[in-house]
Amino acid sequence: MSGTLAEKAYGALRHDIIRGTFSAGQPLRMADLSARYDMGFSPLREALNRLQAERLVDAVALRGFTVAPLSLAEMEDAIQQRILIESQALRAAIRLGGDDWASGVVAALYALTLQVARQDGAADIWELEARHHAFHRALLAACGSPWLLEFFERLYAATERYRIPILLARSTDRGRDIQAEHSALAEATLARDGDLAVALLAGHYQRTAKAISARMQDVPA
Amino acid sequence: MSGTLAEKAYGALRHDIIRGTFSAGQPLRMADLSARYDMGFSPLREALNRLQAERLVDAVALRGFTVAPLSLAEMEDAIQQRILIESQALRAAIRLGGDDWASGVVAALYALTLQVARQDGAADIWELEARHHAFHRALLAACGSPWLLEFFERLYAATERYRIPILLARSTDRGRDIQAEHSALAEATLARDGDLAVALLAGHYQRTAKAISARMQDVPA
């Protein structure tokens, strides 16, 4: 029923890095990880190598692994390329998507809206984040290009690391109604208005980049 | 002076997969690899995990690794996304590149031309391929985006697997002067004519896709 230990290690490490359990730049020592996840070195090293290929961890020969650092420049690059990749994918999905895709978008937006409305404990921030990811993935699902979808996942993971501090601070971005942006984006998409949808998507991400940038300069570390 | 065994394994396996030493779909058994590369399982598994993250090998839990299969659809997708990624990167490089970048392009084109002129033994096909890769990389080097450059490398590796059979067959593509295409592309780039350069780049790749497609239907296996 369950997969291998290496797969569990990959999932757990990826989660803990993206969600900020391990801080950027922190060294990941084999002995510590072995104790934390209760497994030997072999599955851990396999997971770390996969994460290195995804640029979530850095590795130096004979000096082990560290969590990949965060930088304003990398974040801005990642957001800019997200706009490029996702604009292309969104136009393709609008062109190719059928009813299954359209109803998937509606469902994902609705599930996201439900969670946004629930303003209870901070624990649900992770559920909110999962649904946010699912919504953006649903928009592109019908694009027909495995490569675009993979690049989307890579860039989403890269930028999620930067968004977590904002989510945790619950800073309701003065004046920004993110859920309204999501609704408008979904509406334009379902109306098959590619130009408008892409414009809304780009605006959405540029505002996100601004918010992250502002926060990173406020709280450098 | 040398790195770890895992790094050697990664480089050797990547080379042997891209260059076609291992055929697509072939299972990669640990015992065989251990004998072939003269090392234990640990460094091999690390290399295979990295290659799995790059989609050059497939893995199924407890059933080991196989060389990722080739398909016409994946090739066409990869080429289409290369056009997207590299067009964006080329425009940025034209905008941002300085003298170092420009002379790098000239040097890479010249080195490629020298090798094209040498029509000697088939052994030099690999040198030709290395210089071809270097030329395309040089065009984009100044784009300023690590993410675009990484996607370029990923897609280049993916499409190189499809081009190898054509290179080996030395089929001089009836009527196609590839080196003239490279020269024209470099010329437009150095003249900072983004629109022309991007158009030439797209044409270059679309013709390549056609040639691969034609060959794949001739020689299905």
Add this chain to the structure above:
DNA sequence: GCAAGCATGATTTTCGAAAATATCCGTTTG
């Protein structure tokens, strides 16, 4: 005083065997 050399301990990397799981093939059973 201070840099270079050298033990010492910490950490990563690799190996070889053991454990876990899959695959094959002959047998049995309905």
Add this chain to the structure above:
DNA sequence: CAAACGGATATTTTCGAAAATCATGCTTGC
């Protein structure tokens, strides 16, 4: 006869220890 079962073999996956390398701090020599 087909399908399910079971044992033997092949293969992957994981562990624990050994080997290799790095980091630290002390000593030595100038």
